[in-house]
Amino acid sequence: MKNVVQMNFGLLAAVLFSLVFFNSCTEENKFPYGIESPPVLSFDGFVYVNANGQKTSLGINGEGGRASEYPRMDASFTYNFYISEHEVSRAEYSALRRNAGAECSGVCNDKSPVTNVTYYDAVLFANAKSKAENLDTVYTYTKASFDAKGSCIDLDGLVFHEKVNGFRLPTEAEWVYVASQGWYPEKGWNNQNSHFEIQDVATSPANDLGVYDMAGNALEWVNDWLTFFSSSPVTNFVGGADGGSLGERVVKGGSFRDDPSQINTYGRGDIYTVSSSTKGHYLGFRLAIGPIPNAIWLDENGTAKESVVIPLLGIYETKHMTGSFQSKLVFRNDLTGNLAYIDYGNGINSVVEIKDTIQAYHPDVSPNGKLVAFCTGVEGVPGTSSIYVRNLDASGSGLVKLNVKSAAIPRWRVTDEGDTSIVYVSSAANNKEDADFAAMSTWQVPFAKGKFGTPQKLFDGAFHGGVSSDKKLAVTGSTLLRVRMSSGKDSVWYNGEQACNVSLANDGSNRTVFLDFGGKTGANYVGQSYNTHERLLVANEKGELVHSVAAPQGYTFDHTEWALGGSNLVVATLTNLNGAHQKIVLVDLSTDSIKTLVEGDELWHPCLWHSKNRYEGKTLDTDSAGVYYLTSASSGALDLRVKMERFWENRNEITAVALGSSRMMFALRDKEVKSHNMLNMAFSAGQMAGASYLFKNYILKHLKKLKVLVLELSPDLFWADANATWIDVIYNKVPGYMYDENHDFWVDSLPEHFLDVVKETPRPESALQLLYTLEDFSLPTGNWAAAVCIRDSNVLTYESPVFAENEHLLEEIVVEARQAGLKVVLAVLPQNPGYAKTGTFGIYGPRRSIAMELIEASKKFDAIVFDENKFGEHDYTDDMAYNADHLSGVGAKLFTHRLDSLLMTLE
The missing domain is CATH 3.40.50.1110 (SGNH hydrolase)
Structure with a gap:
């Protein structure tokens, strides 16, 4: 029995093409071309899908599929949604995205599915539809890039907001569930009946839900990042957590050029790898609408994730800020207790989480960018802590533990002799009381060939904010900004007011970045009062305030650290009004600009490493020289x-x-x-x-x-x-x-x-x-x-x-x-x-x-x-x-x- 409810939206206001250049936070309600009021469009043809309590199967078991199609995975739903009866036509697309790519190849007309569109083009169309219906946009982004033909080839900071009720691409699970309600590939447009040409939408028989062209005509974009499947059932599956190693997307359904024997519901790709900027004269899309509650993502290994960390800063923008493609961001996912990282040198903003049972805090990347040290204790909390070092790879291989009673907050250091060592403290507890602080100590231990050497005590006091290369300055916070000067005497900076999240610059400038609690000293320097952690403060080697940066509206700073590699950059987390650590940002002290690197639920203790750009100059432009691959290419x-x-x-x-x-x-x-x-x-x-x-x-x-x-x-x-x-x-x-x-x-x-x-x-x-x-x-x-x-x-x-x-x-x-x-x-x-x-x-x-x-x-x-x-x-x-x-x-x-x-x- 058909379970169909027609969704008649009536008259929609056309959205100007320029609207899709911006996300919902920056779009302006202006109409181009001298139009005083928008042209009138009609839109209908959505089918209601009663999927709540139902399930479908993705992938296959046995031979015949690609590696990404194994194993077969059951996907169930706790919600209903709408899906368009047919693929988006050229007429529909042109009405909302004027002159926006989608060039026609072969025989096609206004009733043909729009093809030669990227995933980004489809996203922008969905946003335009949402705005036309006065709905919030499902997709937000910070910057759009277009090719010479007007097709979108990149959306920096793209975020899919699954709980928003607006137009979007269907998920793979939704697509397969609908397609499975009467799967007849031999009846769709394929190479046996299409004359190898795209056909008008809704001219082949509909399936049992009244949906057309699921099998054949145009291969279709769906919303998901490609990832391996799980052997366990998944509810409300929305694809990969991010783009993985190559930023691959899922496409479904076959096209007019495929043999019906080759068109199936488990296929997820094309002949060549599909990325978000891929285009093809046989590749189009359809829309869905409806929020997805309690969504589940899978990481690249097929492990379920109820929350995801979304990279927002593009490869090139990161390179421009750090000066090098070779950058790595490491941080703690506080929901799992694991370290996670992005290797920007791979060319993909993919978050990799190192999974094990060891609680990991305060990560620090080695000078060569290949290792990460971390501890099991956290700043300001008493108790024993252990330090580990492991390879910065997906498995966290080469794990080794420093065998001492207690060690916390590791910081890599290259000695004057060229040896690589780790500086650490015996405890990172509160340093307010002099006696308690004196009972702690700062140590240095060599690390070479995957092994720790013999620790040596540097001095009394736990200076976990960093030690200068010449050992003439050491700093620490939580609760006081304590320092050890070249004289060997300890002192307290910042007029004895409360300070924390202290970090000593690694560029030889001996600057200290820290956060305060809205004290008088900071207010006098800034010229106005502010609340706890609302300002990032920088002191020179004498303890004098020399710089301050305000947190973005509605946020405060936490977990401030200088970027490793010798730069004017500080990495930090941003907490919202409820105290959730939602973002990791990169602060450029040269311009006071703040760029969001990643966004998630609880992101702690960021460390950004980048190699020094030794080759930039008159001879080579390292933005271009040798750059033979980017994700926008095939x-x-x-x-x-x-x-x-x-x-x-x-x-x-x-x-x-x-x-x-x-x-x-x-x-x-x-x-x-x-x-x-x-x-x-x-x-x-x-x-x-x-x-x-x-x-x-x-x-x-x-x-x-x-x-x-x-x-x-x-x-x-x-x-x-x-x-x-x-x-x-x-x-x-x-x-x-x-x-x-x-x-x-x-x-x-x-x-x-x-x-x-x-x-x-x-x-x-x-x-x-x-x-x-x-x-x-x-x-x-x-x-x-x-x-x-x-x-x-x-x-x-x-x-x-x-x-x-x-x-x-x-x-x-x-x-x-x-x-x-x-x-x-x-x-x-x-x-x-x-x-x-x-x-x-x-x-x-x-x-x-x-x-x-x-x-x-x-x-x-x-x-x-x-x-x-x-x-x-x-x-x-x-x-x-x-x-x-x-x-x-x-x-x-x-x-x-x-x-x-x-x-x-x-x-």
Whole structure:
């Protein structure tokens, strides 16, 4: 029985396009283009979903899915919601977001689903809908960035407010629950009936709830970050806690180009990794509405979290404040008692929590940024405490304990002799009484090769606020601001008024930052009275106040610490009027600006480490130099980020290089080639345009010992547009290539420290959708899957200007390579042997007859054709494949061996 209630919203006021540039706190009610009153729109077509008390299943058990689709997880609901009957149409989208990207590819009209939109575009549309209906916006952010076509490619500080009743994207659980109410992929628009074109919304049969196009037509954005599933049931599931290692999003439902056998409810991704800035001519979205109570997130390991910590400051903005991409924020999640951290050097604002049973307070990051020390006691509280050191990684490996009776508040220190040590105190209890303070002491213990040395006492008194490098100044707070001067005598600063959260600068300035309780001394300096912890205060080496910064309205400071690395930055928590530690902020004392790093429920004891930028100056702009990957770019940019580092590092020894797409990337194991010092520079979606750019501007200009070029020859990729595979997704998304180009690709000489800068630029270490490591580029064994085609082979003709351009680029590369004296090998990679029984060459077409003509025509070049596909008549078995057009690691070994044998004959 259908459980459907139509939701008629009636007349909606159109929201001007400029409204979506700002969040709900900053948007202005002004109408552009001289419009005195907004145009009138009608909106209906939402279905009420009675999900309260119901459940659905996400993912699968058994073989056939990706790693992120295991295990099968039951997701239940304690709420109801609305979902739109069909995907958002171009007409609906244009009405609220005028001229905002969403360019049309192929045959489409106002009734077609809007496609070529990023996740951010969908979020902005949802916000615009909420404002049009006088609802609060579900999404807030601090800054929006747009590409040249008007599409949103980044929203700094994006926060999803799940309890707000406004328009939003459906969660994956909501989407699957609705889709499962009559799942008929063969009845939706797919490659069997769509003529490989997007179709008007609501023209295929609705499911049992009256919802259209869940299977096919447009692949759909949902709200969730991608994460692994849990083996335990989850209630009110809203996806990953954050973007994880690569900032991946979930997409659902398949599209008009997919075979119905490949469209299912458990699929969560696309052929390539999907990030928030991904666009595709087959990727659209639909909306939902309704608050989600008691939401549950999962972290990247599939562990449930009832609260999340949301990173708000973008990678570049963090870099601009700290001066380096290499920054790490560590803090205590007081709800769990664990340490959590963000490694900004990975290029992703992903919060990682180190889980164990040890209570962790007052973390301090080692000078090299690789270790974190912490204690089990807290400032101002008497009792014994222990100090631990562990690696700053997801597992918190290498845990070691300092074996003393009591040790608290560790601070790393490099001695004058260059040794790394930790300064700590025997107790961090209240220091108000002289006798109690004198009974405490300050110590230093060496730490090297994962072990503590023998502790040595520095002096009496617990100076846990820091000790200067020359030991001439030591400070502490809680309750008095006590200091030890170069004379060796103890003193009390700040006129004996109450002070706490004391931290000594690590830049040699001997400044002290602290908080007070609204005392007279601070009020006299500021020029007005204030309440407890409302001002951040800075004293010079004589104890004189030299600076003050006010907390934001409605907040007070807590847990102040100088940023590590020698800077004018202070990191602190902000508490709201109820005393909850909701934010960690970075205070720039040069400008008094306050930027929120993360937001959550109870965030304590932040420590921000950053490496000193040794390379900034006239020679290199470290905002651009070597930055070959950012999250706004495609996953291919990440592959190429790794390859470019290897290119610069080994440019003087490389004798053979390979170019091509992911087929070549996974098929050729360059480290196993014996005949040459081979570098495989192929990357995901690396078609002819990208190959040409790399060959002309890098390979020819820098590889002086190069003898052989191996170039992928894939007929189906001759119709791959340069904008979609190179220009719009990599070249225009990262500054590194343009920066090299503006410096003539460094043909005269490579700047000093250029390679060091490249190595320090963002690079995620892993990703859920990537089934390969960035060191190995090897796929697991799967099978040849189905011999399906996701493009209309009949339209891939020689008359296409895209084909003509790619054919020209191929010829140009080969001619220039031969003129440079290189041997050229054109490699045809194996695909599913089942294509031999079809009319197409491979997964993207073209017709077999055209593919044969292309391969035959390539023999006119002064090159060697290395055909391992043989139009399906090859000997690469099922265990040598990952899917229809990629080899597994097993198959790659065979391909590499055969290519290597060929290269040996060319010597």
